[in-house]
Amino acid sequence: MLPIISTIPLRQMASGDVLSLQVYKFIGANPGKKVYIQSNLHGAEIVGNAVIHQLIEFLWMLDNTDLIGEIWLLPACNPMGTNQRSHHFSSGRYCAYEAKDWNRIFWDYEKNIYKNNKNKENQLLAFARSQLDLDLEQIRNNFLYAIKQQFVKILDDINSECGVPYTDKFSYKLQSLSLNADYLIDIHSSTNQGLDYLYYFRDREESAKFFLLDFGILLDEYDGDAFDEAFIKPWLALEECFFQLGKTVKFDVEAWTLELGRGMEMIPDSVSKGVRGIKNYLKQKGVLAEDFKLDDFPPKNNQMSFKTKSKATKYYATVGGMINSRIALGAEVKVGEQLYQILSFNKQGKLPTTVDIFASQDGFVYDVSANQAVNEGEFVLGII
Structure with missing residues (x-):
């Protein structure tokens, strides 16, 4: 199965050179979920590029009937950070010009509607109340439409004569590719020397086990500025609103940050764990066809230890x-x-x-x- 390859201009440098993103889109014969996978948002955290490379090779060998839905892969998603150096060392955790963490710059729908609406506390609750008699798919479509309606307004500033800081344009580009995904995977590594684990959000423990890692950390406190947080935070907030109204709703929307190994290295064992876990996740979530067999198919669930971020x-x-x-x-x-x-x-x-x-x-x-x-x-x- 050949991917659709899209090259997206990102930034023109003073030299006239243009930095770009490149997205590999694998689209199955049958409609289904959209999976978005990116790597290297922090410049020194390069391991995810090797993971994505192996996933591209894996998907390349499939028939389009083996894939239900679509998978978008974006390696080296932050060329500014990836190319940043200090002597022999990759840095690239911060935008040096704006002094911002590259993973703390993203647009949060929930904050945005609160900022622009006088009735701050009731807007999401009112939306939930208006959807009480609808099925889950209709609610999802309606809420995604509401998010997109607010998100597209960012373009007014980007296209204005005044322009915007580069981090605003960069964050818009990444989020525009992932906003309508069902499952989002952002691959990182420790800035220092770390173990292989994942960050996850509430009520997603069962899916977390599909990644076959030894432990996961629940993000019980977050502000929505990180890439995974900005993606899933509105959906978690809407689930909470339905709970307040006496209705249990859980959207099949998931966001994960995989932490694999350490910065500036592509450790083979960490790469292998990342590839193996993502393949199993795709299989268990029904993105790979039911009759498709993975080599050395791993167990459905992994014995996994769960920790809480605020307890670290x-x-x-x-x-x-x-x-x-x-x-x-x-x-x-x-x-x-x-x-x-x-x-x-x-x-x-x-x-x-x-x-x-x-x-x-x-x-x-x-x-x-x-x-x-x-x-x-x-x-x-x-x-x-």
Whole structure:
């Protein structure tokens, strides 16, 4: 099955060169769900590009009858971030010109309608009330139409003589490709050294298991500015409105952020886990035909541990120095157990000292800093 390849101009540079996006669209013989998968939103987090490359090779070999619906793949979705360097190191987490995190710039429908409507608290609730007698598919179509009606207004500013900051145009381009998706997958990696896991949203635990990863983190607190949050937040809010009205509604709309390995590397094991999990997710969600068989077909559900984002604790250096004897990534820890030691070379005419840091909670280490030389207040490790 050959994809439809679309090249989308993104930004003209001072040199006259134009940065572009390239989308690979695989469309099945029968209609169904739309899956949107992107990678490399943060410049140093390149592992998802290898995942998407292998998915393209996989889909290329299918017949169009094997695919129900369509899959859109967008590797290297942020060329500005991907190309950003500091000496030998990829950075690209922030737009250097605007000092913004590339994954905290997205348009949130819920915030937008509150900003532009005097009756802020009742607009979503009123919409839900007007849909009480309709079936789920009609409600979904009507709400998606309402979202699109607000979203398209952004073009007025983009096309004005005044123009807009680049992050506004960039975020509009990505969201315009994904706004009508049913399932969204944004592939990241740790900025430091991290495990393979995913972020998910409430009431989606069963689908999370399809990715066959060891653990997932529930985003119980979010503001809607990240890519996955901006996509699913309106649907979660509408579900809550129906609940207030005494009707249980759950849309088949899902958003995932896969965290695979560490920055600046495409670790083969992390790539393999990402590809395997996404294939299984597509199969279990009915995007791959029922009679299509995956090689070495994995179990339907995976034994998965679920954690909550607000329960995670990040440890920051209490003094400047060098990290010594740090506990290993993935290690289980108990309250009071030593996590690491800082070698502090003070400038007070005294001998160097060591500072021992101990765990304030039970859990396991899911993220550690890449640099073991830290200034006071810099990140050392995370426990959840």
